[in-house]
Structures are given as structure tokens and as C-alpha cells.
Amino acid sequence: MCDECNQYFAKKIEKRVLEMPYFRDVRHRNFIESKKRRIPVSKGIIGGAVDLKKRKDxxxxxxxxxxxxxxxxxxxxxxxxxxxxxxxPIEDNKLISRFIAKIAIESAAQTFSSKKGWNNFIINTPExxxxxxxxxxxxxLDMxxxxxxxxxxxxxxxxxxKVSDGPYEVLHEQNLVFLRDRELYFVLVLFGIEYVISITNPKIDGYKSWLIENNNKCPIIEKNERDTIKGERYF
Incomplete structure (x- = not known):
């Protein structure tokens, strides 16, 4: 990706997504620093609006x-x-849709980069x-x-x-998968929320049908892959 496009995505998409209330708060709760090593300030209410700032301790x-x-x-x-x-996050949000699309393309480039001619494949394939x-x-464009x-x-x-001797945290996981009718999807999980986008067309009906047929399992997490220790719920 060229520098101009990188700057565009950083300012016009990624920055605006990360400033959304959900992403601001989830980064605040989990002590996720920005590129400038700052943890986002969250909001509280005590007689009116106040700021909540995380300390290093x-x-x-x-x-x-x-x-x-x-x-x-x-x-x-x-x-x-x-x-x-x-x-x-608010569902059916175009900024989030474009954010996922951008990550999907980067994931595809990384996946196919070991193959000869991968660059032309990513650039010239219509989808x-x-x-x-x-x-x-x-x-x-339409979303x-x-x-x-x-x-x-x-x-x-x-x-x-196989991963760790003790309990471990998963902040994100992602992969490209072929599902119904050999349709290619990109699956991204951030802080336990799964986002899925089709590489081949702007509709998501095929994935929703696949979920019904497969008991709503996540396509990138294998059955019995890991045991879960339930954490405290914020909501």
C-alpha cells in the first residue's frame, strides 16, 4: 500500500473508528495504548460528565x-x-465496514505473499x-x-x-476462510466480537445462512481447540 493511501486510511478511517465510544472504552478498560503510548480517556457520570484516566499502576x-x-x-x-x-460498536456502520475491508485486503496480501504472482493476483482479481x-x-458507495x-x-x-502453560488472553484473531459455495470470507475477532465480511460480494446473507447450518460456531475457532475461563462481565 502506498504512503498516500496509508495516510488516508490512518486519518480518515482508523482514527475515526478508534475514536468511536465503544473502541475508546474497550481500549481504556484493557489498557491498550495508542501509537503515542497513551491510554484513551473514558467517561463517567458523577453529578455530570467527568473524565476517567488510567494510571500506569x-x-x-x-x-x-x-x-x-x-x-x-x-x-x-x-x-x-x-x-x-x-x-x-453500533452495527451496520460504514466506517467499520471499510475498516474491516482494509484489514481483509492486508490479510489476503499476507496470506498469498509466498506465492509467485501474488501481487498481480490481489490487484487484478475483480473481487x-x-x-x-x-x-x-x-x-x-453503498455499504x-x-x-x-x-x-x-x-x-x-x-x-x-499447546499455546501456554497457563490461562492466556486473546485480544484478536483473524483468518480467510472458504464457506458456502466456495465463497471467500474474512473473519476478524477483536475483544470477543466477531466481524465477518465477504471478499466476493457486498452481501452477508451467505454467512448468516452458514451460521444457521453450523450452530452459530465461529469458522476460525475449531471445536475443542481451547477451554474457556469465564471472566467478569462488564455488561
Whole structure:
């Protein structure tokens, strides 16, 4: 991908996706730093809106910018703080769709990069060309549909002796898979939420039918691949 396109995606898509309330909060909860090594500030409510800032010792600072709210706290007028929790991003969002499309193309390039002529294959195959065009110019096009669902909680931990001697965390996992009628899909799991997009067409009906036929299993997680230790639920 050229530098100009990289800068476009970073500013116009990735930055805007990461600034969405869900992605801001999930990164805050899980201490995920930005490229500038900053953990996003989240929001709380105690007599009004306040900022929540993570410390390096995993504590949380409550930042009160309003003098009125600060005075209410000092006077004991408010004693409880509410921390809203976003369970998932807003569904059917074009920015997220383009974000997934971009990652799908990068995943395909990585997958096929060991094959001779892979570059021409990615560039000239009509399906990849359409998805690439959508990722770059999707604000002018109809949305390329995707599937979104939670398949495990973001605080769950897993057991598999082939991977780790003890419980481990999975922040993300992804793969390309052929499903119904040899249709190619890209599957991305972030913090327990599965996002799926078709490489070959902008509809997602085929994947939804596949889920019904396969008991709603995730196509990139094998049965009995790992045991799950259920974590604390935020929602």
C-alpha cells in the first residue's frame, strides 16, 4: 500500500473508528495504548460528565473539569459514580465496514505473499479490486455489508497447553476462510466480537445462512481447540 493511501486510511478511517465510544472504552478498560503510548480517556457520570484516566499502576483517576460538579462532590451532594459501558460498536456502520475491508485486503496480501504472482493476483482479481476500491472510496458507495456478533466476553481467558502453560488472553484473531459455495470470507475477532465480511460480494446473507447450518460456531475457532475461563462481565 502506498504512503498516500496509508495516510488516508490512518486519518480518515482508523482514527475515526478508534475514536468511536465503544473502541475508546474497550481500549481504556484493557489498557491498550495508542501509537503515542497513551491510554484513551473514558467517561463517567458523577453529578455530570467527568473524565476517567488510567494510571500506569492500573489505577483510575477521576478528572473533574467543571467547578459546579467539583463543588457538588465536596458538599456531598453526589456520592455515586456511573460508568457507562458500551457492549459493542453500533452495527451496520460504514466506517467499520471499510475498516474491516482494509484489514481483509492486508490479510489476503499476507496470506498469498509466498506465492509467485501474488501481487498481480490481489490487484487484478475483480473481487479484490472491488473490495479495495470500496475500502478507499466507500464514502461514495453503498455499504459493503458485514456480520457483527459477540462470541466470547472480552475478559474471558483460555486454556490450551499447546499455546501456554497457563490461562492466556486473546485480544484478536483473524483468518480467510472458504464457506458456502466456495465463497471467500474474512473473519476478524477483536475483544470477543466477531466481524465477518465477504471478499466476493457486498452481501452477508451467505454467512448468516452458514451460521444457521453450523450452530452459530465461529469458522476460525475449531471445536475443542481451547477451554474457556469465564471472566467478569462488564455488561
Amino acid at each position: 492500573f489505577g483510575t483517576e477521576v478528572i473533574v473539569n467543571s467547578p459546579d460538579i467539583f463543588q457538588k462532590i465536596l458538599n456531598g451532594e453526589v456520592k455515586h459514580m456511573i460508568i457507562p459501558v458500551n457492549d459493542q 479484490f479490486k472491488e473490495l479495495r476500491y470500496y475500502a478507499r472510496f466507500g464514502d461514495k 459493503w455489508n458485514y456480520s457483527q456478533r459477540r462470541i466470547y466476553n472480552e475478559t474471558d481467558r483460555f486454556l490450551n497447553p
